[in-house]
Amino acid sequence: xxxxxxxxxxKKSILDPQGTAVKEGLSKLGFEVETVRIGKHxxxxxxxxxxxxxxxxxxxxxxKLLINPEIxxxxxxxxxx
Amino acid sequence: xxxxxxxxxxKKSILDPQGTAVKEGLSKLGFEVETVRIGKHxxxxxxxxxxxxxxxxxxxxxxKLLINPEIxxxxxxxxxx
Numbered sequence: 001x002x003x004x005x006x007x008x009x010x011k012k013s014i015l016d017p018q019g020t021a022v023k024e025g026l027s028k029l030g031f032e033v034e035t036v037r038i039g040k041h042x043x044x045x046x047x048x049x050x051x052x053x054x055x056x057x058x059x060x061x062x063x064k065l066l067i068n069p070e071i072x073x074x075x076x077x078x079x080x081x
Numbered sequence: 082x083x084x085x086x087x088x089x090x091x092k093k094s095i096l097d098p099q100g101t102a103v104k105e106g107l108s109k110l111g112f113e114v115e116t117v118r119i120g121k122h123x124x125x126x127x128x129x130x131x132x133x134x135x136x137x138x139x140x141x142x143x144x145k146l147l148i149n150p151e152i153x154x155x156x157x158x159x160x161x162x
Binding site for chain 1: 082086089090110112114119122123125126128138145146
């Protein structure tokens with residue numbers, strides 16, 4: 001069975017207030033970092049299919065439901081479970 | 082400069098209502114999948130340091146702020162920017 005690990009992140013041009021808040025939180029705890037950006041991590045276990053079909057399916061699912069293509073981009077890897 | 086890509090996911094024993102909702106949403110669009118689990122994806126750009134220190138720092142940051150160790154687990158990779 002194949003499992004897709006999808007990362008959804010805001011485009012670089014889009015402000016990320018949640019990331020800024022986390023950066024400030026880290027700073028208050030003494031952790032100084034350059035930048036923090038927050039996105040979504042989605043794990044999808046697929047019904048039985050080959051890798052080529054899985055890639056097509058994941059692309060379709062991302063563009064139709066999982067991401068907002070105006071402000072987000074996605075990347076993924078597919079692994080055998 | 083090093084950048085950490087951190088994935089935070091709910092432990093397997095913890096219910097994920099958001100994932101269930103997304104699975105149902107996918108199903109309504111005609112995408113049948115086995116399971117969907119939703120987590121956070123966090124990208125942290127670090128000040129100048131070596132990889133060993135970076136790993137220590139990321140572990141500390143995760144346990145002190147970024148995750149809730151009662152219900153979440155994390156994994157990460159560190160890459161040269």
